Each structure stands twice: as structure tokens, then as C-alpha cells.
Amino acid sequence: MRRFCCSLLPVLVAGLVLFAGCDSGGGTVPGNLGENTTVNLTEPNVTVIEGRGTDTLSIEVTDPGYKEFGVDVSVDESQSTAVLGEDVQGLPADTTIIFPRSATTGSVQNLIFDVTEDREALGDLTLSLSIATADTSGATVGESGVSTVSILDNDLLWADFSDDELPPMMAYSVASNNDWGTSSEGGADNAPYAVANGFEADAPSNDWLISPALNFNDFGGETLTFLNAKGFNDSGRRGLQVKVSTDYSGSGDPTNATWTDVSDQVTFSEGDFNFVESGEVDLSDSQFQSDAVYVAFQYQSSGPFNAATWEVDNIQVTGTPPIN
Template sequence: MYSTFSRLSALVVAALLLVMGTGCDSGVDPNLQTENDEPAVQFATSSVSSSRSADSVPIEVTISNAPDREVTAELLYANAISETEATEFGFPGDAVVGDGNAYVAGSVTFPPNAEGDAATATVDVPLSGTSDVDDQLTAVFTLQNVQGATIGSRNRFELVLGAITLLEENFSDEEPAPFAVVDAPDSGSSWFLATFDNDQSPYMEANGFGADTPSNSWLISPAFDFTETNGETLSFANAKNFDDGGVEQGLLVKVSTDYDGEGNPEDFTWTDITNREGAVYSEGGYEFVSTGAIDISDEEFQAEEVYIAFQYITSGTDGGTTELWQVDDILVRAQ
């Protein structure tokens, strides 16, 4: 059985998730940040999808700056804020916390000075296989009772049951691919891969401050075939700093079905989906937030070659006419 502290902590964590949503970075200018050597445990990725026919789903947890002591953590299924029901999973009877608002789904242990493969641990979350639900539903997991380290910023993990993952990119290979950076003629700056010693790094960044001309740079996905799927959604993490008084927002999100994959994107037709219902964007301070699932299942997008683009624009090149934007954890799903 789990301790009273464990149960109370689980409920507190679930409540905090309701208020805070996903984790965020330090909110400090990367050029001014100091390195953080504090050992931290977090999820390896922010989400994964699975069919309900699978026996279990592996969820990876990582540690950075491992100390010279053992580190342990529990994986919590937050039933109270999940779309799924606990019956979707094969949790043992003693995993329930309190009145069923949460379940301890498993635990991980990292040895002292964990590096390489030892710095990643996996919890196999069992699926019950008894659900008769066909809809795509999201289960939320978080970390709790971390002993010997702190909890990193990626402390919300979403398991989407019944979903198909068409693309999941967090730029961990430290290169933009499979995305392409395409600049409009005379763009003063370009999207680039940025790295820093924080939990979100690496990510794609655009910053037109100090450029020779205003910026118009595009970060464009590979082509998707939406003719064999339905219920397509897009989500991504984003962070902002500074304000451009000449534009409503320096980051625009667009979809095209006639882009040729290599030309000047300005010569093709794009549908602006930036401000679709429910989409969330950073308000500044380098704070990463998740957009949530943006619906891109429009009938006009049901084509064999569908491109998604992140367009970065500025009205000028100095303070008050440029914004800095960062993009990460890009996820395209379908049913």
C-alpha cells in the first residue's frame, strides 16, 4: 500500500495540473541564464499515442545531472483530469489514491551517477483491453514523490488512446529535419535550431532583432496524406519574448494543400489556423506553453499532400518591432 503522504501528494499534483497546465522554462533570456546543474527527473517526451489493442504502453522517464545517490520517482495517472477512465488500464487494486482521482501507475529508479542508457527508465503502463470506446481520448500522467532530485519542466505526459501519430518532433537530433526552413526573399532572419541548458532544449527559434530587414521566415513540415485519416489535430509547445507593435502576433500557423515542397511559400495558397478555438500561445518571458490540440480536419485539407508551416514575421528590426519565438514538441495526430 502507498503512504498517506503519497496519496495527499498525488491529489495536490493533480490540482496543480489543472491550474498550471504543462511545465515551462525559467522565463529568463537565454543570453542571461546561468547553467542549472540541479539533478532533475522528467518525461522523455510530452506525449505518445497508442491503439487500445496494445498490451501496454511504455512511458520513458529521464534524469539529467544525475547525483551520486539513487533517485526514485512515481508515475501518477491523473484520473480526475483525464478524458479516459481508469478502467482503460490494468492497474492493481492497491494503486488507487484516495477516492479514485489518481492511480500510482508505476515507479522508476536511477542508480547513482546515471549516464547513457542508465539515465532513462521505462514504466510499462498496462492496458485493460476491455474498453468498448472508439473515440480518441487522452490520459494525463505526472511525476510525484521524486526522491533525490527535482522535477523537471516536462512533468505532464499525455497518452492518447485510439490515435495515430503522423509526426512527433522535439528536435532532439539537434537539426531542423524533417522540417525545412524556407525564407521569403529579403527576409532579414531565419528559423534556426537553438540549444540551451534547460529542460526544453533543443528547439527551433526565430529572432529578427538586429537584422538588416524585416523578417519573413517559414518552418515547413514534410507533406502529410490526409486522405486515409480523419480527425487530424496539431499541437506544439511555444515560447515568446518581446513585443512587436506592428503585427498582431509574430508567429503564424498555416496549412497548404498546393505548396510544392521547395518553392517560395509566398507563391502558394495557405490557410491561417493560428487563432483557432482553444489554441494557446505564450504571453512572453520565454515561458513555454502548449497550444493544446488544434483541429485541422477541415474538408479542404483532405488531400494527398498537406503542409503545415510556422511563419515568423516582424514589422521591423529593433526593439518594439520584433518578437522572439521558440517552437518545440510538434505533434500531428489523426484517427
């Protein structure tokens, strides 16, 4: 028995030595960085589109060794036109990203943020940020330590009439003296809104609310959305149509231009002045690809005492700008 125990001793000692060389939540492997621990932003130039969900910036490590360390991330607000907390959500001005001891070459840590859908054609924005490591950490920043995020505006048109004025939409009356205007009557949450009502007009109404020229050549997937509400009934017609033209002059009588009716794509209010979402009206058809596209709301009534009321609001046309 003594001879058997002695024969096991070298094996047990060797096993203990191997076990001591492994890390198992507090082992003895040295907690050091690699000989050349380097971090980089994976994309020095990033392009995103507003309102399209979550976007990500990644920081990648090379030769991390076996030591936890932090990377400081800073947004240079003086070099950015985007405003944190307003245009960009979820990204603080300064934060620290931690690489754990388990990181290996090629491991990444992500910065996740959202670009707000501003619903206004305000133009593109930029966001400038950089990374740095603490002098005492031993890690260094590689060639890609700065990233510029280009935020592309996806809005071609936004009209919410919040100033109680029709622009950027334009009203044109073909017939009747009851033209498109604005109102807050009824206390709707989205008031003020644009409204047309041919009741007691001097003639059956034919009144148009027309957008400015929209350049679809610079976008794809163009989509129209809006709110609409109906009051009263016109026994002869619904009273509201949505149309699109590429040959309207931008002023004057719209009946001199060619208009395509897209009303069959719209969800219309059934009455009682209840606002409903129009749904997404697809304007991406090739016939609409032009540098001067007009979207119009045509209001008509059967007569001065047989007219519905139509209200529209939050008119938005969006598209997908090209990402080079």
C-alpha cells in the same frame, strides 16, 4: 408435547439435508469442473490505437462447473514488434488469470493494458499472445487460443528538435538573413527548440518553418499541438502565425501556395520566454483532406530593431487511423 416434537422431526431433517447440499463458504457441493470446461480469447484479432487510453482483452469460459482454475497468458515477444514496458504498459510477458468457483458459462476475465503514445510516426506495431491451461486442471483451450493485437500509429508528425536539427521541419526564408534555427538558450526543460528572431536582420523578416507532406486521407480527426514561447515585443505585429496548405509543392517559396491561417485556434505565449501549450488545433476540416498537407509556422517582424523572438517545440500532428 411429545407428539408435537415428533411431528417436527421429519421437517428438520429435510431442512438439514437441503442445507448440506448448498455451498455457503465451505459447503459440500463437489468442487469439480464441468464435463467440457473450455476457455477462449473472445477476439482472436484486436485492433487498438496508440495513446487512446485503456484497452482490454477478454478470456471467456464455457461450462466452468464449480471449481476455481487458472489460465496462463503468455506474450510471444519473438512474434511481436511491440515491446512490453515500452510500447505496451501493464501487460507482463507471463501471467495467470483466475476463474473463481462462482464463474458461469459466458463469464470473462479481462487483461487490461495501455498502449504508449510514442509521439513518433514509427508505423504500426503488433502484439501476439496465447492462453493455456495446466494439464492437471481438466480445462481445455478452445479454437481461439491465440490473439494478435494490431497497434495503429496515430502520429503523422513529431518534431522535438532533440538532435539540435530542424528536420523533419524545413526552413525557408522569404526575407531577412535571420532564418529559423535551433537553440537551447535559457535552459528550458524542453530544449533544444526551434527559434526565429529577426533582431538586427538585414530586412524585416518573413521566415517559414514547414512540415513535410502529411497524408490526411488515411486519418480522421487530425489535430495539431505544439509548445510556443515569446520573448521581447514587436509593436507592429504578434510575429507568429500557424498556417496550413494543400497545394504547396513541398519545396521553394511558400508564398506561391495558398495557405489557410488557423492561428485563431492557438494559445500563444504572452512573453518572458515562457513556453505554453498551444491547445488542440483542429485540422479535420474537409478543406484539409488531402494526401499532401503542409503545416507551417510563419515568422514575421516589423524591422531589424522591432522584432519579437518566437520559439516552438514538440510539434505533433495526430489523427485517428481507420479500424477495419
